[in-house]
Amino acid sequence: MGLFDRLRGTDDPRVAFLGIDGVPYDLVAENPETFPNLTEIAAAGSAGAIDSIVPPESSACWPALTTGANPGETGVYGFQDRETGSYDTYVPMGRDVQRERVWDRVTDEGRNASVFNVPVTFPPQRNVQRMVSGFLSPGVDKAAHPEELRKRLDESGYRIDVNAKLGHRDDKADFLEHAHTTLDRRQEAFRHYIEADDWDLFFGVYMTTDRVNHFLWEDYATGGRYREEFLAFYSRLDECIGEIREELPQDATLVVAADHGFTTLDYEVHCNEWLEREGWLSYADDDHAELSDIDDDTRAYAFVPGRFYVNLEGREPRGSVPESEYEDVRAELRADLKALEGPNGRPVVNRVVEKETAFRGDHDAIAPDLVAIPNDGFDLKAGFKGSHDAVFDDSGPRNGMHTFDGPALFVDEPGIPIDDADLLDVAPTILELMDIDFERTAFDGASLLP
Numbered sequence: 001m002g003l004f005d006r007l008r009g010t011d012d013p014r015v016a017f018l019g020i021d022g023v024p025y026d027l028v029a030e031n032p033e034t035f036p037n038l039t040e041i042a043a044a045g046s047a048g049a050i051d052s053i054v055p056p057e058s059s060a061c062w063p064a065l066t067t068g069a070n071p072g073e074t075g076v077y078g079f080q081d082r083e084t085g086s087y088d089t090y091v092p093m094g095r096d097v098q099r100e101r102v103w104d105r106v107t108d109e110g111r112n113a114s115v116f117n118v119p120v121t122f123p124p125q126r127n128v129q130r131m132v133s134g135f136l137s138p139g140v141d142k143a144a145h146p147e148e149l150r151k152r153l154d155e156s157g158y159r160i161d162v163n164a165k166l167g168h169r170d171d172k173a174d175f176l177e178h179a180h181t182t183l184d185r186r187q188e189a190f191r192h193y194i195e196a197d198d199w200d201l202f203f204g205v206y207m208t209t210d211r212v213n214h215f216l217w218e219d220y221a222t223g224g225r226y227r228e229e230f231l232a233f234y235s236r237l238d239e240c241i242g243e244i245r246e247e248l249p250q251d252a253t254l255v256v257a258a259d260h261g262f263t264t265l266d267y268e269v270h271c272n273e274w275l276e277r278e279g280w281l282s283y284a285d286d287d288h289a290e291l292s293d294i295d296d297d298t299r300a301y302a303f304v305p306g307r308f309y310v311n312l313e314g315r316e317p318r319g320s321v322p323e324s325e326y327e328d329v330r331a332e333l334r335a336d337l338k339a340l341e342g343p344n345g346r347p348v349v350n351r352v353v354e355k356e357t358a359f360r361g362d363h364d365a366i367a368p369d370l371v372a373i374p375n376d377g378f379d380l381k382a383g384f385k386g387s388h389d390a391v392f393d394d395s396g397p398r399n400g401m402h403t404f405d406g407p408a409l410f411v412d413e414p415g416i417p418i419d420d421a422d423l424l425d426v427a428p429t430i431l432e433l434m435d436i437d438f439e440r441t442a443f444d445g446a447s448l449l450p
Helices: 003-008 025-029 036-044 058-067 102-108 147-156 164-168 173-196 208-222 227-247 271-277 323-339 423-433
Strands: 014-020 046-051 113-118 130-133 201-206 252-257 261-264 267-270 300-303 307-310 349-354 370-374 378-381 400-403 405-411
Touching: 014 227, 014 423, 025 036, 025 046, 025 405, 036 046, 036 227, 036 252, 036 405, 046 423, 058 102, 058 423, 102 113, 102 201, 102 423, 113 173, 130 147, 147 173, 164 173, 164 208, 173 201, 173 208, 173 227, 208 227, 208 261, 208 400, 227 252, 252 423, 261 405, 267 271, 271 300, 307 323, 323 349, 323 370, 370 378, 378 400, 405 423
Parallel strands: 014 201, 014 252, 113 130, 113 201, 267 378
Antiparallel strands: 046 405, 252 405, 261 400, 300 307, 307 370, 349 370
């Protein structure tokens, strides 16, 4: 029991959550010498691979993990979403998330939550003990609250994210140095506030793992030039997790989870280029072709990652597909996606999920009509006319891609069944570990505690 608990006279259990963005369970299981601390948690507690959500993109995954609700409830489907009744797009931020976060429920119980670097949380909330927003935040000066936190992070050189542009270089030395520095600054902040022992929920995310995976995964998988550096980065990450585990008070349970898995990227697939070539998509203005330039003959268009929209009459401004033809057109598009083959002759798409299967809730008006889940190696991008001159591209700087299958979950508590778990189960599990009551119907997921 920590000092804070002794002073306040309560023995309410606490949780420290560490997010490891994009880390698959198999990476840990297959390299126990690189991950001695996570391996020990798996042996002493509970661990395994879980499922992500559709689509498995960080901007959609973190709102889902932190609310226990699918994108139809959170209102966030990806890095870029479409305005209702318009072709205009926007980048979702924290205020676009339409469901309570797990830390809001903790705060509602009169308990304290410290939240660090969670994607899609900008601007920082004022109703929590302290928060620094994560991915897509403009900088610590605007992303941290209260002032004490902002000042400390600014003085310590805290970084919201690694400089991904460095990963585009053939020589990855500067990128790796920046990744290590970003991780070390993150760890310094996490340890300081863990040791403050004044929180009930500590929720922090290591985002740099996703960045390292995007640029170095192929090196790891194939024994390439930077394989040892890749494993050295992860050895340091595991060390960071071990340090925090060692410092946690006895009344706090450690939970470590990823939001999606990772695999080697062979081809980027430019879906709108494919749609145009197959006669699904056309533009009114060939000189300046964007989503807003699609014409009345367009029957479908795509957003990253693998989100396909029927250009529906009455829903889209220049909708060309009558409601009466919607199901037939969607079935035709699904069949075309399933028939798509890559340059290597392999099917691009593993399965196609309909919106009714993937999304439920009051905020599903902007849901894609179909989501294509690709086979490993095919990363489904969007790309409107002029941005790419081919459907398949194998020349980009990234060699790793997100997967639906396999994100890691570790709970430093034995006897928790994880074999049939998914991302939506994490939030209710945290609340039950903290003895916070909730309606079972409040979540799309369920607590994993037996």
